[in-house]
Amino acid sequence: xxxxxxxxxxxxxxxxxxxxxxxxxxxxxxxxxxxxxxxxxxxxxxxxxxxxxxxxxxxxxxxxxxxxxxxxxxxxxxxxxxxxxxxxxxxxxxxxxxxxxxxxxxxxxxxxxxxxxxxxxxxxxxxxxxxxxxxxxxxxxxxxxxxxxxxxxxxxxxxxxxxxxxxxxxxxxxxxxxxxxxxxxxxxxxxxxxxxxxxxxxxxxxxxxxxxxxxxxxxxxxxxxxxxxxxxxxxxxxxxxxxxxxxxxxxxxxxxxxxx
Numbered sequence: 001x002x003x004x005x006x007x008x009x010x011x012x013x014x015x016x017x018x019x020x021x022x023x024x025x026x027x028x029x030x031x032x033x034x035x036x037x038x039x040x041x042x043x044x045x046x047x048x049x050x051x052x053x054x055x056x057x058x059x060x061x062x063x064x065x066x067x068x069x070x071x072x073x074x075x076x077x078x079x080x081x082x083x084x085x086x087x088x089x090x091x092x093x094x095x096x097x098x099x100x101x102x103x104x105x106x107x108x109x110x111x112x113x114x115x116x117x118x119x120x121x122x123x124x125x126x127x128x129x130x131x132x133x134x135x136x137x138x139x140x141x142x143x144x145x146x147x148x149x150x151x152x153x154x155x156x157x158x159x160x161x162x163x164x165x166x167x168x169x170x171x172x173x174x175x176x177x178x179x180x181x182x183x184x185x186x187x188x189x190x191x192x193x194x195x196x197x198x199x200x201x202x203x204x205x206x207x208x209x210x211x212x213x214x215x216x217x218x219x220x221x222x223x224x225x226x227x228x229x230x231x232x233x234x235x236x237x238x239x240x241x242x243x244x245x246x247x248x249x250x251x252x253x254x255x256x257x258x259x260x
Contacts, residue, residue, distance in 0.1 A: 038096075040094075053085050065115045069199075070099075072255075080098050093126045099119065120189070124185070188235075208236065
């Protein structure tokens, strides 16, 4: 694949510095429009290849929770929500305003607040441009257009890697989980989002306790890039005192979701 010259790369590196919503310095090499296109391409492919659930009480419930979350996101775009018929307790969000929720998640997220914790977390990844950040690091010497072409093409090793970097690789047998740094950042952003939307942030702890029970025990933390359930719970508990005023303000403002 054609690569950019070193002077061009150096110039782009100098202009690719950005700051995450929590103030962390980031290297974002790819244009947002290219990331949005890649997100839409991957999302449309999943909708074509995997069974979905629509126009049911289950799908309306998920859409209600997701709509409440994105209503407090100042992104200037329309978000699309799809429920996938899949027994795994999973969800994802992609650049370009795309949200996917597996039906299996509803067996672990026992109420609307717990579902909001997951959706808020996944939207947090998008708002913090985590896919762009890790894709930029690995593909800094390739143009965004070339990456889009690889994603839209037939099955290839590069396409599988791109899907993993976007955050949906598990659907295709390619596990490239977000780093601990990104997971912790998405937890904080997601907690604030759910609170601003009128969901009880304290339920995020209950959600991850459910996840821990459903997993039947997980590998030691040092064997995974993901935080352990206990580490994640401790981080959320530390953040809840800051999220509660946002929740109370939302309630006072009439943001009281009733999704069932």
